[in-house]
Amino acid sequence: MTADLTSTILASLGAPAGMDLDVPEGLDPGRVSIVHGALVDVIFADASGIEHEETFPTGTIEPHPVAGDWVGVTQGTIAWIRPRSSQLRRPETSKRRVQILAANLDLVLVVVPIDRPLNLQMLESFSVMAWDSGAEPVVVLTKADGADDVQAQATEAAVTLPGIRQVVTSAETGLGLDEVSALLGPGTTAVMLGASGVGKTTLLNVLDDRDEFVRPVGPHGEGRHSTTTRKLHRLASGGVLLDIPGIRLLDVVVSAQGLAETFPDIEELGTTCRFADCRHRGDEGCAVLAAVADGSLDERRFESWRRIRTAMAEQTVEPRGEASGRSRRQLRRRDSDEELD
């Protein structure tokens, strides 16, 4: 296969322009669309962008394949997994280990409706999880048509998650949908995080490229798959959106990285505490508690930070490791990229 052909094919599956897949000689390149139990659906595309999907056993390959992985397959097995650029994690029920939900993401859309009071805790928790992944979080406020005061809620969300891109949308009036599309251009892979009923499926339906079709596989055209199993959605805007299981608030992996990115103001204040290892729990000379006391740091915000910080101590998950982030913030904060005790 020529390099040009390979890159055309990969682009249709969400590869950034110029990405070198480096798939080993003799393997067919594809992308995992979803993992169900011990089975892995891999999506392939031919030069004209027509896709097909095949199912493979998970096998013994390490790490376990997840949605979004770039893989090389041969003779019915997944033989190679490309090192991940980012990975979205959540704790397993035991909380001793993490489960990887999706890999190689560029954006994590934190979807929150504003036809009711903002759920700040949800915004913060999903932000922590999004930053932990190494991808960039984007807040998508939905149902603006049902909001009492769009501007006030947008401002509240922006204050809660400072420095994070935000789009106000309504599937009803079309507000903001072009803006979301523009973020999901060719070479972009995204997932959506949000509670049930917030408008994720509605948003996907607006963005999904309805003209595509799935070609049956096999020498006699016997289709092993239909569109109903396909969970790597190619969007009209050129990007792809991966389906992930619904996430509950409790399911959020907490890392020092995600916490610091979500609460940059508290992080910043903490650098001026008298003791470098100040835990902001009543230690002498604590600048964070002083800011709460004089009202310059919102008490709710501090309590939220403390709650998440406590959850982090209970989780004992491994550091994010090799899946390094690519955002400016993460690069800037690289020296604080470690788990707390």
Ligand SMILES: Nc1nc2c(ncn2[C@@H]2O[C@H](COP(=O)(O)OP(=O)(O)O)[C@@H](O)[C@H]2O)c(=O)[nH]1
């Ligand atoms: N008024 C209004 N309703 C919406 C909007 N987006 C979604 N909904 C409705 O909210 C409900 C839940 O949406 P859905 O997309 O299924 O949420 P999901 O559970 O996050 O996938 C449905 O009844 C949608 O029609 C919107 O922008 N405005």
Ligand SMILES: [Mg+2]
């Ligand atoms: Mg849904």
Ligand SMILES: [Zn+2]
């Ligand atoms: Zn302190």
